[in-house]
Amino acid sequence: MAIKEGLRPGGRSARVQESVHRATRELLEEQERASVTVPLIAARAGVTPSTIYRRWGDLSALLADVALARMRPDSEPLNTGSLRGDIRAWAEQYLDEMSSEPGRNMMRDVQCSQAPGYCVAILGGQLQIILDRYQDNGEVLPRLDHLLNLIAAPTVFRILFSNAPLQIEELHELIEVALR
Structure with missing residues (x-):
């Protein structure tokens, strides 16, 4: 008989969001705002740029989401x-x-x-x-x-x-x- 795992609180989606948010905050602290790009954030977060584009659409929407959370x-x-x-x-x-x-x-x-x-x-x-x-x-x-x-x-x-x-x-x- 297979054992079913319960739903994980947050799960993969929450982990991806937290990783991307953290990477965005770190990059904004480390360098000039104009030099922060989706590919840089993706590399720091360990996701592909397409993950960010799929979820947030563009950099300004991601920055807004990070700001709202803060x-x-x-x-x-x-x-x-x-x-x-x-x-x-x-x-x-x-x-x-x-x-x-x-x-x-x-x-x-x-x-x-x-x-x-x-x-x-x-x-x-x-x-x-x-x-x-x-x-x-x-x-x-x-x-x-x-x-x-x-x-x-x-x-x-x-x-x-x-x-x-x-x-x-x-x-x-x-x-x-x-x-x-």
């Missing part, structure tokens, strides 16, 4: 004990991480993603965690879309389309407006 938060937003403090801590960390060169590149890559709205879901999820902490405190809470529009949107816009990201003082002013 954007997922590792933990909940910091709990400072106050709504204002939590939003401030979250916004300052977001500004710091995303205004770095790797952060800006990640944001640009995500623009090529096949998953529109994913970034809003990530940012909204983090802000919703903060709002949920204070929903029973009796204070009037801002709407999630209000926080996204008044804090996240200008932060992203300035990082991607301005000569300089928001200054921390400007970020604090936006937070105060959003919390009025």
Whole structure:
């Protein structure tokens, strides 16, 4: 009688994805972005270029997929004990991480993603965690879309389309407006 193996969690497809993602991240850290190619990634990952093209279509889609995976938060937003403090801590960390060169590149890559709205879901999820902490405190809470529009949107816009990201003082002013 043959023994049937159970399904392997993740299996070959998950291993290929992780290998390709790891190779992409490593190459982006080691060399100039413009020199990273699908054949280089494939060689590093131990797969053929056709595997990458079949799964992701092109380099920009692969870079977007890697960026989306990296954007997922590792933990909940910091709990400072106050709504204002939590939003401030979250916004300052977001500004710091995303205004770095790797952060800006990640944001640009995500623009090529096949998953529109994913970034809003990530940012909204983090802000919703903060709002949920204070929903029973009796204070009037801002709407999630209000926080996204008044804090996240200008932060992203300035990082991607301005000569300089928001200054921390400007970020604090936006937070105060959003919390009025």
